[in-house]
Amino acid sequence: MQTPDWIAVDWGTTHLRAWAMKGADVLAEAHSDQGMGKLERHQFEPALLALVEGWLGQGVTPVLACGMVGARQGWQEAPYRRVPCGPVDAADLVQVETADPRLDVQIVAGLAQPDPADVMRGEEVQIAGFLAQQPEFEGLILLPGTHSKHVWIKGGTVTRFSTHMTGELFALLCQHSILRHSVAEGAPQPDAFALGVRTGANGQALATLFSIRASGLVGQADPVAERARLSGLLIGAELADVPSGTPVTVIGSGALTDLYLAAAAQLDLNATAQDGANLVLAGLTQIYLQGA
């Protein structure tokens, strides 16, 4: 293999992925489960070397890393950049001291919003990757997940954003609340999901949760459909404040993205999906090329 110009690193709470790069081209790829969540500060450099040492040449190789690696509990804290601002800035990276002289590691800063208080680390790079491909996009970028992010874009700038605990709340309710007796996994239930979306979008999500328990007591309820309704309630509540007609790009893939697209369609949002798999790399490449 050629010696890479640089190495791209996506370092989240649970995963570590690295790419050996020649300009914008991928020479090799590697990943491990050495996420930031399981590492002490002195363990980051060994974890990185274990994955990329074979790629290093005689000289110094620049490494560009993003995600929770820059959190307070990460390798080195990268202060947040404040919105409104571009999603990333090659002039605003945080240098990490390394013991191995072959490494020149820089961490991408996350974004913060003072009021309402909000933060992101990692998503800003996916957004930069998406905007590199669609620089004219204006509207809402939605990244579903445990903590779903809504990121508003205008003129290439993140104007504001919000985090919704939709995925975490759904898991808590399904696993730990009294509703756990009333829901079950199963085939998709578009009608029950759609009913939930409508109710949630009307501001009735919290007021309606208990009906998932009660509907099984006052009549016949299908736990698979009730789980879909619960999912719809929470996603509908998440989307309640998005004005109809808003252009929405959902970054993700798989069943969860399909649910968000279905909910968005029901609420007259103009939504399309964008596969998120390669957007981190596209964003890191964007930063590298800006800084090179």
Add this chain to the structure above:
Amino acid sequence: MQTPDWIAVDWGTTHLRAWAMKGADVLAEAHSDQGMGKLERHQFEPALLALVEGWLGQGVTPVLACGMVGARQGWQEAPYRRVPCGPVDAADLVQVETADPRLDVQIVAGLAQPDPADVMRGEEVQIAGFLAQQPEFEGLILLPGTHSKHVWIKGGTVTRFSTHMTGELFALLCQHSILRHSVAEGAPQPDAFALGVRTGANGQALATLFSIRASGLVGQADPVAERARLSGLLIGAELADVPSGTPVTVIGSGALTDLYLAAAAQLDLNATAQDGANLVLAGLTQIYLQGA
């Protein structure tokens, strides 16, 4: 002690309370932790006898029981009565077969609402006890707790009701969610609570939850105040749909009732508190006297 005319029993998920009664007068009182939640069907009669056998005379003593004892997993299922209806009806009790011929046990039916699906067991007797004292009351009776009940009263009738998982959700978020790192118990924080109430009443509770995590990351946040704000968010959301000016009676006591009164005042609800301790007994007495 005189032999009682009848025995009143409040039998919930976690507790069992009994009163030896002469008409509307209490001769004796006893309680145990033999709640419905820990009993198999054949264990209810022994649990009751263990508490009240000393009160029984030569003849048959009527026993009037309410609460989760009438649930599907209880001693004997008492079918729900459907709203709109009076909170209780002495003509609509469920007879339980007992082995001991000295017992004549009847269970008070709970209430159900088909759409939106909802149920209650036990609260209907507290409501009857309250209405026995204030028969002219019209408005909202609110019983805060793990599953907070909103019960709308008109002309002595329960017209509709709703259950809000406010208390359970608060506990889940404080103990099991990512917010657990950002909240702590402490002295009352009226300002933070009031801020939460306003936000929650504006339909922003779910959209604002994550800011409890983020505010500690982008600035200085006091975990005690943040816990109060979370409480306010959820209680504000619970009260969001109550029209301002509505007469509200909060049945309960202690710190939780105080929070509901503060939230209600902030939302221009005309709220007063009613101590709930003796209302079950007042309601059961009402049924006994109706049926006697």
